[in-house]
Amino acid sequence: MRSTLRRLFAAAVFAAAPVVSFAAAPTPAAANKSASPLDAARKALDEVGDMHYQNKSLSELVGDLKEKTRVPVTIDPLVYQFGLDPSQPTVSVTAKNVKLKDGLQQALAPFNLKCGLTRDGLFISTEEGLITKQLRQRVSVDCDGTPFATAVKQLAADCGANVVIDPRLKEKATASVTLKLDDVPLETAVRLLAEVADLGTVRMSNVLFVTTADRAEKLRPNADGPTQPAPGNPVFPFPNGGPDRAVPLPGVIGPAGQAIGGPVPAVEVVKPPEAATAPAKPEKP
Known part of the structure; x- marks a missing residue:
């Protein structure tokens, strides 16, 4: 209901x-x-x-x-x-x-x-x-002695995401980082780059804030956890013999309120047979 x-x-x-x-x-x-x-x-x-x-x-x-x-x-x-x-x-x-x-x-x-x-x-x-959507855009990283701030700012600029580097970091923000990643979420790339630079990252709503590891730990109780992948359209795995024939779960609502994948199938409840009752033994006179 x-x-x-x-x-x-x-x-x-x-x-x-x-x-x-x-x-x-x-x-x-x-x-x-x-x-x-x-x-x-x-x-x-x-x-x-x-x-x-x-x-x-x-x-x-x-x-x-x-x-x-x-x-x-x-x-x-x-x-x-x-x-x-x-x-x-x-x-x-x-x-x-x-x-x-x-x-x-x-x-x-x-x-x-x-x-x-x-x-x-x-x-x-x-x-x-x-x-x-913003923080889980797929990116690749190929840094070889690149200043940390340069690498992170470029990722943010390319993806339109909010990545803020603590201005109090000063020279720590320019530490050289070497890291190669292929096809990973933007948030993962920023967190790993920060780890290589001996820094910490916390998420606050749609902002990834990079600061010292100690400050990040203090902020963590009031921060948001890492983003989770968006749920995909649920499907039955490989019906009819192959992944190219996967179909949506019945009853999922699609555009214009139309059900996709067919109606939710009715479930027939079958009651177990009643156990046979042994005949009562006649009372002894």
Whole structure:
């Protein structure tokens, strides 16, 4: 019952999510070839203009953002499990002289949705989903005597994540590190680089804070633990003979509230046969 109510509430929330647009915002100029894709995205999201939408849908918002900013926009697929239908009309939004990123954050906030930049563009999800997406982006590291701060700042710049180096570290932040990693989460790479530099790392919400090992230990009780991988769409392992035929678990809710993988199968309860009762022995006279 509680699970059903949660799902119905989430569906209602997503269906009512406001959409925003920059009706008067100029189209960003072509990005400088030397600028990274994330730098171009940041510049586009800092554009100031008038936000004006009347009874538009989330799909229209995403399409408009892509067209006006040239930034890829992705909605976390996991929110579809709550019955999100991006084609449904939403409330109207009107605001003037605001940055696109600020207006979008304000529009999404009442519905517990966030948006943030990743290496793949703008990502819309819950706060937890956005943190997981940003800090678990896959990276590779190949440092050979590279200053620690240089390596970490480059990773953060390439991924759009918040990695803060304690300014009190001074020369310890420039210690040379040698480390090679292939296809690991960003958070793992930062933690291992810090370990090689004899430093510590704690996560506070969407920020990885690098400081001395002692300070990190003091902060740890009030900090957040390492991020966990986002749950994937559950599947039956290798039905019908092969991994290419794996199917979603029955009853999982997909886009527009449609069940994927078929309905939840009914379970027939078979009662065990009653034990045979031995005939009563006749009483002796």
